[in-house]
Amino acid sequence: MPWAQIRSMGLTLSGIDTTGTRYGKPGYNHFILTTVILVLTLIARIWAKRMNLLFGVLNLSWAIRNFILFGRCEAGDCPERQIGLYLVLLASIILMLTILFPKMELKDEAEQDL
Numbered sequence: 001m002p003w004a005q006i007r008s009m010g011l012t013l014s015g016i017d018t019t020g021t022r023y024g025k026p027g028y029n030h031f032i033l034t035t036v037i038l039v040l041t042l043i044a045r046i047w048a049k050r051m052n053l054l055f056g057v058l059n060l061s062w063a064i065r066n067f068i069l070f071g072r073c074e075a076g077d078c079p080e081r082q083i084g085l086y087l088v089l090l091a092s093i094i095l096m097l098t099i100l101f102p103k104m105e106l107k108d109e110a111e112q113d114l
Contacts, residue, residue: 001084063092
């Protein structure tokens with residue numbers, strides 16, 4: 001899905017294909033962070049939930065960074081934000097909300113001693 005379109009240069013940018021710019025491939029970072037978050041979600045330990053919070057914040061901050069970077073005007077060329085950029089930001093916000101409210105039962109200290 002396209003993230004931005006620069007009409008003056010005839011470029012359509014996505015998270016993976018940023019040919020003609022110096023943006024790199026920011027979509028791969030989302031793939032890596034989301035994979036780590038998914039693995040940590042499947043682990044039913046409190047340390048995994050805390051690590052998940054860290055990776056969720058990194059993913060959300062990376063999405064905000066991409067939203068700002070791909071939408072800013074540079075040297076008189078203002079890119080037009082496309083639907084893909086909004087969807088990545090929305091998905092990162094939803095992912096962060098699911099990380100903040102995990103479904104996990106905490107055991108009492110008396111039960112852990114047995």
